Amino acid sequence: MTHINAALVESFGEPPRYRSIPAPQADARREVAEVLAVGIHPVTRGVASGRHYASSGALPVVPGIDGVVRRADGSLAYVGGLGGGGTMAERILIDPRSAIPVPSGADPATVAASMNPAMSSWVALRGRVPFRAGQSVLVIGATGAAGSIAVKTARHLGAGRVVAAGRNRQRLEQLAADGADAIVELSPDDDATAAAFAAAAAEVDVVLDYVWGAPTELAMRAILGARTDHARLLDWVHIGSTAGPTITLDGSGLRSNALRISGSGFGSIDLRQAGLPELVAAVASGALTVRPRPVPLETIEQAWGHEDAPGERTVVIPTSA
Incomplete structure (x- = not known):
């Protein structure tokens, strides 16, 4: 069985650990994508702690509610939401229907820091x-x-x-x-x-x-x-x-x-009606951005507790590609 690296929450109240997990396998409606950048947002920590209303309460769990990925055709996309598995892994399954295209020249870390x-x-x-x-x-x-x-x-x-x-x-x-x-x-x-x-x-x-x-x-x-x-x-x-x-x-x-x-939050609105492709475009253009603080996936335990400076967001980079 092929494995990948990921962050893994094994106990509520403790930071995620750098672990090896089975690689995702494509199915009839989802494809495998390479993860380029994942933001550590307050809601990311909340869901991973088990205290957020959107948390399933199940362990172990890969944290991460959104991210920027590279699809099989080489195009970039923003994926987000609380359904299914987390995004803080080298590769994840995505539903192509909900993937929002990201301009090829955009910085994945900036998009991942800013979208949420x-x-x-x-x-x-x-x-x-x-x-x-x-x-x-x-x-x-x-x-x-x-x-x-x-x-x-x-x-x-x-x-x-x-x-x-x-x-x-x-x-x-x-x-x-x-x-x-x-x-x-x-x-x-x-x-x-x-x-x-x-x-x-x-x-x-x-x-x-x-x-x-x-x-x-x-x-x-x-x-x-x-x-x-x-x-x-x-x-x-x-x-x-x-x-x-x-x-x-x-x-x-x-x-x-x-x-x-x-x-206004998860569950109160249909995000398909919120014009998110326009938001991605605004972020990619530099009009609406938060400064990313990139860290490698293997440092997730230390990065998890970092207090971001004003206007900054820590972003996990799962791969070196």
């Missing part, structure tokens, strides 16, 4: 809410990798005004230099933070929320209280929970405002 963080905001604005060019967008959690690229995504898709909110003042100032129209610092002073939200984001049309928890409660109260037209629709999209898994919402806020709360 860019996808969260792209999918939300393209497929979760009826966003239109010219509308305004608030990104809460804009100083993280996904949040910072969400600011660029909103602008790329035609937002007329973009507000960036986060804790890291230096990163917020960089986002302002890169095109955010206004910034809101999530400071320890709740009154000052609420006033900043009211001043900068009272009239936004869409909120992309990566934090949830107490900061969202504060922001929601401040924004709803400051809106001049309470009948104007506000789409609040919950994407991440970095500040906590729940919020307390006063029902009067829902009754007195045209507030619509929705979630």
Whole structure:
């Protein structure tokens, strides 16, 4: 039996190990592809830990939810999703119907680093809410990798005004230099933070929320209280929970405002309707990118616990080809 090298999670709570596993075999609907680059995203770690809602709970398991592959004809493709086996191996099985072509001149590591963080905001604005060019967008959690690229995504898709909110003042100032129209610092002073939200984001049309928890409660109260037209629709999209898994919402806020709360993540949308080929093209062109930090597959145990710098994403390179 032919074998390949892969990362393998053998126990929840421990990093994957560099292991030899049986090579995949093509079947009636899937083909074998060579893996060129796989991002270690927060959701990748979450699924591999068994704590993410998409985790099967089965062990052992190859981690990795997406990646860039080379198909048998030599073409490059982006593959993603939580179904089937993981992507952090030298070769994997892919469904040709869901493989998204990647331009031949694109850097696989950059595409692998960027697609997942860019996808969260792209999918939300393209497929979760009826966003239109010219509308305004608030990104809460804009100083993280996904949040910072969400600011660029909103602008790329035609937002007329973009507000960036986060804790890291230096990163917020960089986002302002890169095109955010206004910034809101999530400071320890709740009154000052609420006033900043009211001043900068009272009239936004869409909120992309990566934090949830107490900061969202504060922001929601401040924004709803400051809106001049309470009948104007506000789409609040919950994407991440970095500040906590729940919020307390006063029902009067829902009754007195045209507030619509929705979630955007695996299971809430058909990705085939989200224009992912256009996103791949935008990433490949350099318009929406995260800086890759490439590491070889054999260093997966050390790479797994690395804390990426702002704007960076660790990418595993399974082969030397």
